Amino acid sequence: MGATRRQKGSAVATRPGYRQLLRTPGIWSFVLPGFLARQPFAMLTIGIVLLVQHTTGSFAIAGAVSAVTGVAMALGAPQAGRLADRFGQRAVVVPGALLHAAAVCALLTLALADAPLWALLATAVPAGASVPQVGPMVRARWAHRLGGGPLMPTAAAFESVTDEFTFVVGPVLATALCTGVHPAAGLAAEAMLTVIGGLLFAAQTRTAPPASGSEQGAGPRSTALSIPGVRVLIVGFLGIGAVFGGMQVSLTAFSQAIGAPAINGVLYGVFACGNMLAGVACGVIVWRSSPRRRLPRAYAVLALASVPLWFAASAGSPVLLGAVGLVVGLTVAPALITGFTLVEQLVPAKVRTEAFTWLTGAVAFGQALAATAAGQLADGLGAEAGFLVPLVGTALAALILACLQGRLVPAPHGPEDSVVVRGPVTVCRSQWTRAMEYCTMERR
Structure with missing residues (x-):
């Protein structure tokens, strides 16, 4: 009994966690610049919504401009990921950051000049398409540095926490600048941070993964998108985008409706803070079930947590809405982390950045659709109606993931890429062992 307890205690003590992860040599050289470089991502859409709504007086128009930005980001992100895999991250980040800053400056200038809607939409396209995909690039650096080892789930959780910390700081900063300094100050700060952070990163x-230098994935057909599991994850991440987009526009409309616009950033920060706290917890939990099994359950819980949003907004209480938003935030991180963990299992290393950008692009696209829908509902039916968007988006994603769960099984990538399956399955390269891994995961 004593020996067994000592063995269990030793196993617990050696479980990989944040302390071991953050002691990995060389990681701080990309973690810190990566955090600064991804900060503008959390400021862009909320900055657009606040500026355009101020200049036009319409949440529908503000949501439409934000939506076009998100769609362009969703379409441009995978292309940037493919180029980064082929030519290296630096070759993509530097020109992308400069182009993005120029496009954002043009957008805010046109908005302040009361330009027609078509001009704003036309400028929103390059502003969204040129957003540097620093988050996926940082994740690719983690995978390259760790070599797909047992610390990868912890790294995925750490990245989720980092993302959500940016969504705690970013919206609050953008809202404070737009309401306290100037309506265009949020977007101006976003452009400046993009250039500074992008160049530093x-x-x-x-620490960057080596460029493949090959033409694989450079043609019209995407290598990462040809993997069935990646396509299923894209659908799931559209639901995550529906939460972000629906919450941003609906919280802005709610704050305006109660006559306290400055509270918008605080409410969204509380929502993102819940996501961050859940991300921290996910990094220290040793999961017994596979990510493939956990993902549909995580989305189902997220959909259930979104149900009270409409009721809380209808009550007109920012405290109640903040509490519900915190609960919704707590359920977002498990879905995000599980999805990103699956990517490391599903795709070969040479197209990993592209796969990550497809998922972040799906979030941006879902966010764009949700922002448009929430803006229309807020203008037509009241601020509380926009909170139905996160519920509908996550419920549909949960249903689709439950139906297509069988496609989230790693396929052999070739002798140069090892597949990591956590739990009782070991890391091997032989085709026979890969077949056994497949059968083991099916039984789980």
């Missing part, structure tokens, strides 16, 4: 070349 691009300078860290030693």
Whole structure:
């Protein structure tokens, strides 16, 4: 009994966690610049919504401009990921950051000049398409640095926490600048941070995964998108985008409706704070079930948590809405982390950045659709109606994931790429062992 307890205690003590992860040599050289470089991502859409709504007086128009930005981001992100895999991250980040800053400056200038809607939409396209995909690039650096080892789930959780910390700081900062300094100050700060952070991140070349230099994935057919599991995850991440987009526009409309626009950033920060706290917890939990099994359950819980949003907004209480938003945030991180963990199992290393950008692009696209729908509902039926968008989006995603769960099984990638399956399955390269891994996961 004593020996057994000592063995269990030793196993617990050696479980990989944040302390071991953050002691990995060389990781801080890309973690810190990566955090600064991804900060503008959390400021862009909320900055557009606040500026355009101020200049036009319409949440529907603000949501439409934000939606076009999100669609362009969703379409441009995978292309940027493919180019980064082929030519290296620096070759994509530097020109992308400069182009994005120029496009954002043009957008805010046109908005302040009361330009027609078509001009705003036309400028929103390059502003969204050129957003540097720093988050997926940082995840690709983690995978390259760790070599697909047992610390990868912890790294995925750490990245989710980092993302959500940016969504705690970013919306609050953008809202404070737009309401306290100038309606265009949020977007101006976003453009400046994009250039500074992007250049600092691009300078860290030693930790970047090597460029493939090949034309694989450079043609019209995407290598990552040809994997069935990646396509299923894209659908699921549209639901995550529906939460972000629906919450941003609906919280803005709610704050305006109760006559306290400055509270918008606080409410969204509380929502993102819940996501961040759940991300921290996910990084220290040793999961007994496979990510493939956990993902549909995580989405089902997220959909259930979104149900009270409409009731809380109808009550007109920011405290109640903040509490419900916190619960919704707590359920977002498990879905995000599980999805990103599956990517490392589903795709070969040479197209991993592209796969990550497809998922972030799906979030941006879902966010765009949700922002448009929430804006229309808020203008037509009241601020509380927009909170139905996160519920509908996550419920549909949960249903689809439950039906297509069988496609989230890693397929052999070839002798140069090892597949990591956590739990009782070991890391192997032989085709026979891969077949056994497949059968083991099916039984689980």
